[in-house]
Amino acid sequence: MFSVEVGEDGLARCWWGTSAPDYVDYHDREWGRPVGDDRTLFEKVSLEGFQSGLSWLTILRKRDNFRHAFANFEPDAVAEFTEKDVERLLDDAGIVRHRGKIEATINNAARVLEVQDDVGSLAALVWSFEPESIGPVMESTTAESKALAKELKRRGFSFVGPTTAYAFMQAMGLVDDHLEGCYVRDEVEKERDAFVRPVASTK
Numbered sequence: 465m466f467s468v469e470v471g472e473d474g475l476a477r478c479w480w481g482t483s484a485p486d487y488v489d490y491h492d493r494e495w496g497r498p499v500g501d502d503r504t505l506f507e508k509v510s511l512e513g514f515q516s517g518l519s520w521l522t523i524l525r526k527r528d529n530f531r532h533a534f535a536n537f538e539p540d541a542v543a544e545f546t547e548k549d550v551e552r553l554l555d556d557a558g559i560v561r562h563r564g565k566i567e568a569t570i571n572n573a574a575r576v577l578e579v580q581d582d583v584g585s586l587a588a589l590v591w592s593f594e595p596e597s598i599g600p601v602m603e604s605t606t607a608e609s610k611a612l613a614k615e616l617k618r619r620g621f622s623f624v625g626p627t628t629a630y631a632f633m634q635a636m637g638l639v640d641d642h643l644e645g646c647y648v649r650d651e652v653e654k655e656r657d658a659f660v661r662p663v664a665s666t667k
Contacts, residue, residue: 477492486521495635502576502580512635572623578620
């Protein structure tokens with residue numbers, strides 16, 4: 465059963481947010497807070513793809529290395545990566561050296577540029593799948609994450625299945641899955657209330 469746990473600082477957090485110092489900081493400062501800029505969204509969907517089959521803690525501890533290796537996840541820069549960059553990344557012990565995930569990240573950068581050209585921003589596309597109901601749900605997939613994954617796949621994205629899509633939605637604030645009793649939950653809800661949802665541009 466998911467629950468809140470009181471940390472050494474006396475604050476109640478979602479159970480997973482107390483298991484390591486890296487998690488405490490990520491849980492308190494980032495997870496669930498709404499994000500509307502494409503660079504951050506691209507970074508997160510990329511890292512969620514790399515996380516598949518691994519712990520998020522592993523990815524979190526390598527995040528700075530990933531940012532350095534992938535041009536700070538600027539989509540226009542990553543989209544220009546070549547096979548030479550793939551080989552460079554496969555030799556980089558600071559990241560997860562998985563050819564499929566590396567190539568997926570480069571592919572997805574190009575798809576982000578296409579989305580930006582089509583609807584104005586990746587954020588506009590992603591936030592159009594925000595659920596109407598409020599969490600916490602704490603499931604691995606939802607109808608909305610399945611729909612988002614399906615749309616991203618239709619647009620040519622890879623390594624973004626329904627489970628990855630939902631973890632992405634949780635992290636980027638499309639849902640607030642901080643548990644009742646978690647001290648961060650009210651902060652996140654206030655940020656979500658104030659957040660201006662991006663909308664698709666019309667041509």
